[in-house]
Amino acid sequence: MxxxxxxxxxxxFEPIRTELLTLGFPSLSISEVKxxxxxKGITERYRGAELTNYxxxxxxxECVVATKDVMTIVDTILKHGRTGAVGDGKVFVLPVEEAYRIRTGESGEETLQAHPDAASAAAAG
Ligand SMILES: Nc1ncnc2c1ncn2[C@@H]1O[C@H](COP(=O)(O)OP(=O)(O)OP(=O)(O)O)[C@@H](O)[C@H]1O
Ligand SMILES: [Mg+2]
Structure with missing residues (x-):
């Protein structure tokens, strides 16, 4: 994993989320960060003064997936994340030791599989 x-x-984010859902990866977490x-930031002029936002x-x-699925996730992020301008972002891939589904106590990669109708359920709202 x-x-x-x-x-x-x-x-x-929205195009990435939508395509991952379509591909069968509905499970992820996001946070808004700086x-x-x-x-190291961008410098703008405001009323004559130079201000740098660092x-x-x-x-x-954050998306934990079976090792065989990593490039599907990475390629989706690269595809929708790239504008070609500086600041498009970064992708990191980290090893995961174990996963548990709390409801059932299951562990391992099976905890990462989408529910069979997860995509259609989500599409229906
Ligand atoms: N090495 C890193 N560790 C943790 N977060 C990072 C790292 N590099 C980038 N980030 C995060 O990704 C965001 C976007 O980074 P950014 O796309 O500007 O990277 P870059 O290396 O400067 O590439 P570019 O030259 O395309 O701008 C940063 O604001 C930061 O939140
Ligand atoms: Mg940058």
Whole structure:
């Protein structure tokens, strides 16, 4: 199992989420974070003064998947996250030791599989 952690632009999240759902990966967590990349922020002028924002808002996505599915997740994030401009974000892949579904006590990769009709249920709202 692996955890994919991605820092993406806010606009990129909805297309990423939608495609992951379609591909059978409805389970993920997000948080709104602030961070800096190698540009260390952006400098803007406001009423004549130069202001540097060192931290930019990003959406952090966490998605734990079976190892065989990692590149499906990464490719989806790259596809929808890339504008070509600086600040598109980063993707990290980390090892995951174990997973447990609390409701049933199941463990391992089977806890990561989508419910058979998860995609259609979610699409129906
Ligand atoms: N090494 C890192 N560790 C943790 N978070 C990071 C790291 N690199 C980037 N991030 C997160 O990703 C966000 C976007 O990074 P960003 O896309 O600017 O990376 P970059 O390396 O500067 O690439 P680019 O040159 O395309 O801008 C950052 O604001 C931060 O939240
Ligand atoms: Mg950057």
């Amino acid at each position: 692996k955890m994919v952690i991605a820092y993406v632009r806010h606009e990129a 961070g800096s990349g190698r540009q 931290l930019r808002p990003k959406v952090k996505i």
